[in-house]
Amino acid sequence: MLVRDLERALFDRFPAQDAESWDHVGLSVGDPEAAVTGVAVALDATERNVRAAADRGANVLLTHHPVYIKAPDAFTPADAMRPSSSAAIYTAARLGVSILSFHTNLDRSHEVRELLPSLVGMQAASSLEYPGDPTARGLGSICTCAPRTLGELAAACAGAFGGAPRVWGDPDVAVERVAFLGGSLGSFGEDAMRWDAQAIVCGEGGYHVCQDLAIRGCGVILLGHDRSEDPFAAILMNAAISAGVDDAVLHRIGLPHQWWTVSTKEQERS
The missing domain is CATH 3.40.1390.30 (NIF3 (NGG1p interacting factor 3)-like)
Incomplete structure (x- = not known):
């Protein structure tokens, strides 16, 4: 299977026309003619997740959130003065990781509609x-x-x-x-x-x-x-398997602890 074959199969399941006009879905960086050797699934297309995919031997990072909505003006190593997407794209290109994202088109799927309420x-x-x-x-x-x-x-x-x-x-x-x-x-x-x-x-x-x-x-x-939206990763994993990706080379990247809360008795009902 080539990257473009995986993208096409996922678009068949989550049509591009279902995405918002401002959204960026599908392939954002990578070689569409590359053979898929492994797929890592995550919520976000961050530099951290690009490296995690490569560490697992995956040359495709499949995400819900796109790496960008509007492309950054340069692709560079991590730099506090540039958006984090600059480094994510730079690192993906350097490591040979293709990024495929299915965002508001996935949001409109029957699978998402059914999944969230089913969890409760x-x-x-x-x-x-x-x-x-x-x-x-x-x-x-x-x-x-x-x-x-x-x-x-x-x-x-x-x-x-x-x-x-x-x-x-x-x-x-x-x-x-x-x-x-x-x-x-x-x-x-x-x-x-x-x-x-x-x-x-x-x-x-x-x-x-x-x-x-x-x-x-x-x-x-x-x-x-x-x-x-983290539960949507399960939908993407099932979609990848249905598209022909061997589950032996399919990997799940969990959410990082990227924010936290402080709670006291006095704060519980502010």
């Missing part, structure tokens, strides 16, 4: 982007569930995704209609409100957006952008 025992009815059409590929998920409190839902999310989510809303309020969205909430809180969601689980959201949603009766559970 829920089943997606349709996407948050197209709630009236269960067959359409779209961002996010909407679910109905047996009544549980927002606090119970948040605890289930903490267990499933790890970490300590930040939660907006009354922990004792009952929720039965829940929306899920990997990554940034953006304007999708309004879609959740139109669907009468009582809670939305996502990666991150702006202060005023979350405050407004909570006041209007929709709790918000913020998992952390990376924690909300």
